[in-house]
Amino acid sequence: MAPQPSLEDAGLVSLQESTDEDGWSQVSASLTYQLWRNPANRDDPVNLRELDEAMRRSLEEEPPWPRPAWLIERVQRMRYPLLWETVRTNWSREVSEYVSVARQLVEHTNYILMNQYREELGLGPGPTIDGMWSVTEAAVNPVAASLDRVEVPAVEIDTDPFVYALGLTLDEHTSVTAVIPREHLDYVRIAFATRVTRE
Structure with a gap:
């Protein structure tokens, strides 16, 4: 997320990766933020x-x-409060519909719903399959979003009662998505910023 007083990087990074005989095929990194109202x-x-x-x-x-x-x-x-795994950057070696920003936004949204709103959704313990509770790509709509203070094409999910989701494509292999609990939307400016890494 773009730097802002209400959000503090909690120092919690979740990594997921898939590999094959050619090395990494997909990698995602999710960031968690501390919220200050x-x-x-x-x-x-x-x-x-x-x-x-x-x-x-x-x-x-x-x-x-x-x-x-x-x-x-x-x-x-x-x-x-924590905004748990609220921002996720996804990279895929292969370019396909499966790794489109719309698909990644749906997957990130359902992941947050399944893990943070189980009781509200009436989900029992154990493995969970998609159902009436989950969002689909039919809920994805085009919008604009801020990346490094520039308006760029993006997609959103604004139909779920518990979360709002926004995502954009960084390049043909990389996308970034954010899923924010609606109860915290008034305290968060949903804008993205490129993070500079150091060697």
């Missing part, structure tokens, strides 16, 4: 997420052994 005052209770009683107890319990500072900080961060 009031970034000017991180101590503001509005920044806290809703916790059930079991989660609250587990965060407040002190173990009988010392914990390193990084772990204490990570536990404290669990009190605040």
Whole structure:
């Protein structure tokens, strides 16, 4: 996502890859962000997420052994909402309809729904198959999006009651998608920025 006060890179990157005899055939990297509803005052209770009683107890319990500072900080961060795997960059060696930005946006959206909204969707434990709960490519519409402050062609899914999704093609092999919970849309500017990597 483009830098903005309400979002902080949580330092959590999820990687998925597929290989064959020629090496990597597909790779995706997903980023998770910490959400700050009031970034000017991180101590503001509005920044806290809703916790059930079991989660609250587990965060407040002190173990009988010392914990390193990084772990204490990570536990404290669990009190605040995360945009879990909200931005995903996808690369595919082969160019096909299967790896189109529309297809990738649908897959990313269903992945977030299946993993973050199971109870709301009435999904039981265990493996899940697509059904009435899942979105399809029929829900994908053309729009424009911001990439490095330039408006570019994009696609969106704006039909799901729980999430809004936006994606765009970076080149014929690469796309980027974002899936944002609707409850957080007022706090997020959905714009993409190229991340500079260092050797």
